[in-house]
Amino acid sequence: MTITTEALRNIAVAGHGTTGKTVLVESMLYSAGAIPRAESIESGKTTTDYTEEEIAGQHSIRTSLAHATWNDRKVNLLDTPGASDFVGEVVSAFRATESALMVVGARAGVQIETIKLWRRLDQRAMPRIVFVNKLDEERADFALAVSDLSEKFKMTFVPVAIPIGNGTDFKGVISLIDMKAYMVPGVGGRESAAEIPADMVDAVEEARAELIGAAAEGDEELEMKYLEEETLTSEEIRRGLSEALRANKVVPVLGGSATQNSGIAPLLNFITNVAPSPAGLMETVVNSEGKESAAAIDPTGSFSGFVFKTSIDQFSGKLSFAKTVTGTLTAETELYNVREQKKERAGKVYTAQGKKLDETSNVVAGDIVVLAKVASAQTNDSLATAGNPVCYKPLRLPQPVHSVALEAVNRKDEDKLAQMLNRATEEDKTFLVKYNPETKETVASGMGELHLNMILDKVKETQNIEVSTRVPKVAYRETVTKSAEAEYTHKKQTGGHGQFGRVVIKTRPLDGGQVYEFANVIKGGAVSRGYIPGIEKGFHEAMEHGVLAGYPVVGIGITLVDGKEHTVDSSEMAFRLAARGALRDAMSKAGPKLLEPVMSLNVFIDEEYLGDVLGDLSGRRGKVLGQEQLGGGIIEIKAHVPQAELLRYSIDLRSITSGTGGFEMDFDHYDPISGKIAEDVISQAKTAAEAE
16 A cells, blocks of 8 residues: 555654563554564564564563554554663654653553653653553553553543453453444454443443543534533544644553453554644754754655664664655665765665565655665764755764773774674664773763673674773863962073973963963063964873873963073974973962762652662762652652762662662763872872873
8 A cells, every 4th residue: 555644653662661562562563464473572573572682681672663554554663672771762762753652561550761751752742642551460450550640740641442350350441432342352363343341331431421521622623512512423532632642631541461462453543543643743953053943744845854773784784764754765766964965875765574674665754764775874864865955853862871991801802892882882872982091991881781781792792702891980180279380491402403491370270160271471572472382282281181190180270471482492392391391380389189070960769769869879979959759659869979989870779779760860060079089099090000
């Protein structure tokens, strides 16, 4: 069938780990006839968990794309990981879709990752649907789960399908829109519509009345009709819910059991009939000056789109997952990479069913495409045509929170290790590898210990490279606390052409986070203007290594007040060396002090762990700025904590909170340190310098 933009539905399936997202996607694909049977996680054969790591660990690691056709509409499903270590994959899925299907366990209810992902959806003002899964489990309770959602998120949650029984009495679901029951099918079966059980009629009428009221709020015309007639038709309910969903006025809730293939038909009906299509929705364009504007998803005009995910497959090579925004993409389309300002041929164009790639003739605006071997394409790149090089806003990815310094055990493996790590950074933008020239370490950073271990284990297994890791060194700084004066003469005159330069300076501490300020107040031409750049270069060189522990110097103002030159022996190099000596002398007199980086830390925990976490932060020299109740016993703690105290925090927080806590952090500022802590840092730095 020919797919139009209006007939597309792009859905990110997200939620806390172990809520059954992958099994739900598997059941949706099976119910729609996209796959011959629904596989279990234990079988290792599910459509969307197909990598060796996912099969072995029995959990999702990467966002995986699959699709199905239902009610003559194409549904693109992006199955996302539930572990916080892989949140970057979820962010990329949110960026490529128009709505999210949040999966919640019927017994567990809202969990930490549910809350964190919900906040991300709030930031995007993104429509969301909730599927309460595992209604067949013992002590499952649909009503309790809906109540939990309402309490924690303070939004209007409206059941669209309600269960027939809970827990071990679960028998199926009833769609409140089409007023049909969908009983649990037999093993390997698919759902079919049936009449509502007689003992459920009253409960259904009550729930449907609530649904109609919520749908009426989505459309002014429907609201007027509802006030007059106190009812709406099924089609009017769909229309009202569609408007209310787009505007985030309501959150529709459905439920079922993915393992029993129950509740799937009503869910697919709802997605295809009510969830927003991409048609007419807006994407953010960024011009060369960084100014933002909006562009509609529109099948007319020339092709444009953006790459939201990159995968490097051992058989297919580099795969670029792109969301089309305008026009139509075919194999003959000449792509223009806006970042690289480079033209490339699209070549073969694919849709994906997990790891299986299906070649397609064209992809319309709003659809998701897989491009193979477009060499220049990277995640966040905009692809367009040379005549209309539109650039779309990049992903807003979280900053890594866990780092290790690493090196190959065998030095001959260093180049191969660097190559593998660079490939990993291309696939995963929340994994960063940088060489820190200050600490002389290669540092890998990611979203947690699990995240980094997974990448390094893969390097070891596929390339047979042994990698050693350690806690990275902290990049301290040095500064001055009072004004000082110094002069220095660099003189080397032993016959022939010599070296001579004299520099007199005053230094002062700077406020407000300034790094460096230079002023030249020499009068009378004591030093020629041509030597001033060399003098300033000498200052920069001296600032690279402070006088306490050899760390870079910040927060210093330097005034060049006098100097002297020789008509024959002076040179830029002589003045550079003189400036370097003068500044080092001045810093020694100016009350040098060590500075440490301080991070802004946001911690998300269950209330029961509050005392333990606050006590731990205090022991880390942390300053708690405040705490906020997010609802339902979940608390966010905001604090400033020295980076040196957070090098293993991702591991320690999991231990304190039994694996439920999470956090985000960013660099905030530098703070002075003194006493025993500063003495230890200085001693370690000197020991390390002597060992080199």
